[in-house]
Amino acid sequence: MYKILFLCLPLIFAFFRQEEIKQFKVKGFAQGTDYTIMYYAKDSLATKSGIDSLLDAIDQSMSLYRKGSVINQFNAAEKQIKTDRFLNDVLKRSFEINTDTKGIFDITVAPLVQAWGFGPKATTIEPSEKEIKSILNCVGMQHLKLEKGLLIKTKPCIQIDLNGIAQGYSVDLIAAYLNRKGIKSYVAELGGEIRIAGPKPDGTPMKIGIEGPDENDEPIIRHIAVLNKGAITTSGNYRKFHQSGKKKISHLINAQTGYPLENEMISVTVYAADAITADGYDNALMGMHLPDALKFVEEHKNLEAYFVYHKPDGSIADTLSIGFRKILKN
Structure with a gap:
């Protein structure tokens, strides 16, 4: 009897080793940027080929x-x-x-x-x-x-550009792909747009760095968000711009005036239930003046936001909605 029990123990330990949840990472390049998917599972359920195939199908639809x-x-x-x-x-x-x-x-x-x-x-x-x-x-x-x-x-000259929302949608589709694979704990990031599902296997929440510019317009991590669900996306004018003399020309264009945005906003980070929503609204909030943007977010219970902006004297400051403050690490 004791001999049989002894022989069974290695088999039991081997079973538990196979069932151990591990961390997996998938990295690649798509839509003119890179992506990183980190997830926890018992096996490598999500593959690079599967994710690349999905992103390629999206490009065939919406890539200019x-x-x-x-x-x-x-x-x-x-x-x-x-x-x-x-x-x-x-x-x-x-x-x-x-x-x-x-x-x-x-x-x-x-x-x-x-x-x-x-x-x-x-x-x-x-x-x-x-x-x-x-x-x-x-x-x-x-x-x-x-x-x-x-x-x-209604006019032949009308053309569309979905760059202000399609990447968020792509992240949502990656999240849906992970969900279909039975993966319940992950961080999916494409070009800085992020979708989160948690907690980690040990019960701790996911941690996400909130980026913004420093005094020299260099990107830095300004805050850490701690959360187990939702999406975080950022729109800003400190990374993508043209230089015209001493003037920076933003890639974000005001559709009503025809000119690049020239307001106090430097970057807007939005938290929402899904990335298509966060991604669509982060660009819109960049087009508002700060008081209007704060009021807009306050009136929308499905949105929270963090703003980095120029004060009248040219210095950089930040502010955030009450709900966004709640997801930041103290």
């Missing part, structure tokens, strides 16, 4: 840099195209956020983004006031309709 993508087909079309499920999902959310922000968030900025040198075609010549006025005739989501799987433009 992918020849023949659905979005490029629409931009070249005279009137309309049939959407796919990716484009349809993002368009629905885009219309909602456009209405909610009274036009500040607008996906028809594509010709303005291109004119200011941030589009797929390289250019170093700033557009004239006359050119901006002409382009503004081709901007405005009131010229778009989404009906029964068709995206329709």
